[in-house]
Amino acid sequence: MAYPITRRRDIAPLLGPVLHFRGTGGGDWHASALYVLERGDEPPPALTVDGGPPAARPRHLARHRDRDFWIYDFSVPQDAGETRVGYGLAGGERHYVAVPGLSExxxxxxxxxxxxxxxxxxxxxxxxxxxxxxxxxxxxxxxxxxxxxxxxxxxxxxxxxxxxxxxxxxxxxxxxxxxxxxxxxxxxxxxxxxxxxxxxxxxxxxxxxxxxxxxxxxxxxxxxxxxxxxxxxxxxxxxxxxxxxxxxxxxxxxxxxxxxxxxxxxxxxxxxxxxxxxxxxxxxxxxxxxxxxxxxxxxxxxxxxxxxxxxxxxxxxxxxxxxxxxxxxxxxxxxxxxxxxxxxxxxxxxxxxxxxxxxxxxxxxxxxxxxxxxxxxxxxxxxxxxxxxxxxxxxxxxxxxxxxxxxxxxxxxxxxxxxxxxxxxxxxxxxxxxxxxxxxxxxxxxxxxxxxxxxxxxxxxxxxxxxxxxxxxxxxxxxxxxxxxxxxxxxxxxxxxxxxx
Known part of the structure; x- marks a missing residue:
């Protein structure tokens, strides 16, 4: 299923993002971002990452009462030196993460x-x-x-x-x-x-x-x-x-x-x-x-x-x-x-x-x-x-x-x-x-x-x-x-x- 990217400015997570490290490989730094959002009829927007591959689509993890738990897996290419990368839900707040260089x-x-x-x-x-x-x-x-x-x-x-x-x-x-x-x-x-x-x-x-x-x-x-x-x-x-x-x-x-x-x-x-x-x-x-x-x-x-x-x-x-x-x-x-x-x-x-x-x-x-x-x-x-x-x-x-x-x-x-x-x-x-x-x-x-x-x-x-x-x-x-x-x-x-x- 292809999730539409909704560009809302009223995205207010109940929790998140919470970043989880997933390791390295292929010259990339791998991570997942956990969001807890109010239950909705449509999937949430995609997650965009500066300089990374196409926007990451959400995976539904769980539901608790009126809350949905979503996970976004994404990768960031590692350069020779440290880089600073922005990410966030399309139309929502932007966050920044530091990624070490390949040899650091x-x-x-x-x-x-x-x-x-x-x-x-x-x-x-x-x-x-x-x-x-x-x-x-x-x-x-x-x-x-x-x-x-x-x-x-x-x-x-x-x-x-x-x-x-x-x-x-x-x-x-x-x-x-x-x-x-x-x-x-x-x-x-x-x-x-x-x-x-x-x-x-x-x-x-x-x-x-x-x-x-x-x-x-x-x-x-x-x-x-x-x-x-x-x-x-x-x-x-x-x-x-x-x-x-x-x-x-x-x-x-x-x-x-x-x-x-x-x-x-x-x-x-x-x-x-x-x-x-x-x-x-x-x-x-x-x-x-x-x-x-x-x-x-x-x-x-x-x-x-x-x-x-x-x-x-x-x-x-x-x-x-x-x-x-x-x-x-x-x-x-x-x-x-x-x-x-x-x-x-x-x-x-x-x-x-x-x-x-x-x-x-x-x-x-x-x-x-x-x-x-x-x-x-x-x-x-x-x-x-x-x-x-x-x-x-x-x-x-x-x-x-x-x-x-x-x-x-x-x-x-x-x-x-x-x-x-x-x-x-x-x-x-x-x-x-x-x-x-x-x-x-x-x-x-x-x-x-x-x-x-x-x-x-x-x-x-x-x-x-x-x-x-x-x-x-x-x-x-x-x-x-x-x-x-x-x-x-x-x-x-x-x-x-x-x-x-």
Whole structure:
């Protein structure tokens, strides 16, 4: 069907555009633009791109009540140097995006934890999105090419209190809650909740401006579903209501954060064939692998054997890159909190703390998988002579660490939260004490929580986001942009090993 291009001046999206990165190929930079529009009898106008191929036609993704979700796939030819490209719906507002040159590594911004368990924490005017506003200001000065979201792009924990049918379910005796059905009324209210939350949050000016001007790669964590998903007891995870809420959250994540119909997955969603959202990209000498660590999570596992069998193949698809960025919502390198976790398990009424600790790669429940991943990444780094850097959020702190093994180093860069309020000083002081020295794990592996330059401290307590640039010598320069700080906090990750021969 040929869609007519209507040149209306009254186009007012309910949401969008939200740009999603789709990779590179054939000398082009590929992206998709998501729009949510009021339901209409005619398809929306085409999307035009400066200097690009003919106008992109819309694909209908979904409908929710009186809203239609449309996706536009488009490509921009890459020149020798950076270009600035305008795009927008015909007759509507124009937006601009920076595209890196063919031989240039992209400039990245990384953020996570865009919310809080209690939205009352954002009562002070201008507080909630202050770091987003700062990021957009930096983008306008020297634009970023990709925006990486490390998890918890929204905090959906209020689903249990904002949906009347779920409130009623929570009042049932514990045994009845495990067998109660997920009713059509629940499904309707839960879908309204998630869609409404995305629309309210992503329409906020500071966030909307970035989503429209920098292509995103998003990976989910627990709060995108609800607090602790995957780390709850098995009987609760398998109950009809928990599975039902998860199913709606998954549907909305696919729609908003990946901008795809699960039945027609994006080529960059490498995990679609096994039911996960793992995504992979290569941009010249830089590779990006965003791991889905929630879809298959259980109290005693993070990834299924299906994902473990695919992981070496996913890594090999990125062979030839010099630097691999691995997105893991939960950090691979952190202080050892096993003693705290065992204590929490022994005390009554500590379920939320237990869930948070069980989420960690370093939980005693996941130690085998953690070591398995470290060995796999280390072997890949040595065999392919590639530098591996892990990007994470989740812990509401900024820090860097290094995992050293036979013939390799794996660097950990952590940044969170861009919106979540800072943790308590007491919590951070406890972690500072635990972070001292070099910890020997096993098999020749060690972890060092590397002090921040010029401070002697290991952790950034205040809210932050991370800038990632590649230098001419191949080294990675990571700078935390910290609320209230004027000093530059920069970590240089060494360049990759020289190719053999």
């Amino acid at each position: 590594p992209p400039r990245f911004a990384f953020a996570s934890c865009n919310g809080a368990e209690d939205e009352g924490a954002f009562a002070q005017p201008g507080f909630r999105n202050a770091r987003w506003a700062h990021l957009f200001g930096r983008h306008r000065t020297r634009p970023y090419h990709l925006l990486l979201h490390g998890g918890d792009q929204l905090y959906a924990d209020a689903v249990w209190t904002d949906c009347p049918s779920l409130v009623a379910w929570r009042s049932l005796p514990a045994r009845d809650r495990l067998t109660a059905p997920f009713t059509p009324s629940m499904a309707e209210q839960v879908e309204d909740f998630y869609v409404g939350l995305y629309l309210r949050l992503w329409r906020q000016p500071e966030i909307a401006a970035l989503l429209a001007s920098v292509p995103s790669v998003m990976m989910w964590d627990d709060h995108d579903i609800f607090d602790g998903w995957g780390s709850h007891p098995e009987d609760r995870l398998d109950s009809p209501v928990f599975r039902g809420v998860y199913g709606v959250a998954r549907q909305c994540f696919s729609l908003f954060q990946v901008a795809m119909d699960p039945a027609v997955p994006a080529e960059s969603c490498w995990g679609a064939g096994i039911g996960t959202f793992t995504q992979g990209f290569r941009m010249g000498g830089v590779g990006l692998l965003a791991l889905d660590l929630r879809s298959e999570r259980r109290p005693d596992r993070i990834l299924s054997e299906r994902s473990w069998s695919e992981l070496p193949r996913w890594l090999d698809r990125l062979s030839g890159v010099r630097h691999l960025l691995l997105m893991s919502g939960v950090p691979l390198a952190f202080v050892n909190l096993n003693a705290v976790e065992r204590l929490a398990n022994a005390l009554p009424g500590q379920m939320r703390l237990e869930d948070d600790l069980r989420d960690q790669w370093r939980s005693y429940a996941h130690e085998g998988e953690w070591l398995r991943l470290l060995r796999l990444l280390g072997d890949h780094a040595v065999r392919r002579r590639v530098r591996v850097t892990v990007l994470s959020g989740e812990v509401h702190l900024g820090y860097s660490a290094v995992i050293r093994g036979p013939g390799h180093q794996i660097w950990q860069l952590t940044s969170s939260g861009i919106a979540h309020p800072a943790p308590s000083r007491v919590y951070v002081e406890i972690l500072e004490r635990l972070a001292r020295g070099v910890e020997t794990i096993r098999d020749g592996l060690t972890i060092e929580m590397v002090p921040l330059p010029g401070s002697g401290r290991h952790f950034i307590r205040m809210r932050n986001w991370l800038e990632i640039l590649f230098r001419d010598d191949g080294a990675l320069a990571a700078q935390w942009h910290v609320e209230g700080e004027t000093d530059r906090l920069v970590r240089i990750v060494p360049p990759p090993p020289r190719p053999e021969g």
